[in-house]
Amino acid sequence: MTKQKPRKSPNHCPICREPKTEPRLPLTVPFGIPTYWSPDEALAIFEFIDEIRDQIGAIYGPQLTEAARQQYQLPSATTEAMPEDEWPF
Numbered sequence: 001m002t003k004q005k006p007r008k009s010p011n012h013c014p015i016c017r018e019p020k021t022e023p024r025l026p027l028t029v030p031f032g033i034p035t036y037w038s039p040d041e042a043l044a045i046f047e048f049i050d051e052i053r054d055q056i057g058a059i060y061g062p063q064l065t066e067a068a069r070q071q072y073q074l075p076s077a078t079t080e081a082m083p084e085d086e087w088p089f
Contacts, residue, residue: 025035037045057064
């Protein structure tokens with residue numbers, strides 16, 4: 001029995017096409033983000049990530065707030081408010 005090659009999808013992803021490299025840019029930036037996306041492709045990914053962030057926030061909002069408070073040692077909402085000039089951001 002011979003091993004079959006995987007089929008190529010007729011609807012290939014436009015992001016996965018051969019990169020058009022520019023001499024002054026690396027092929028990727030941190031996190032493996034390609035530097036050859038078109039502005040429309042980059043916007044689509046940006047909007048997708050924004051939607052994911054909104055969905056995670058809707059599901060895990062209180063837990064995220066508490067985890068951030070613990071990680072950055074911020075006071076909880078029930079304790080006295082930190083003066084604005086002492087905010088960590």
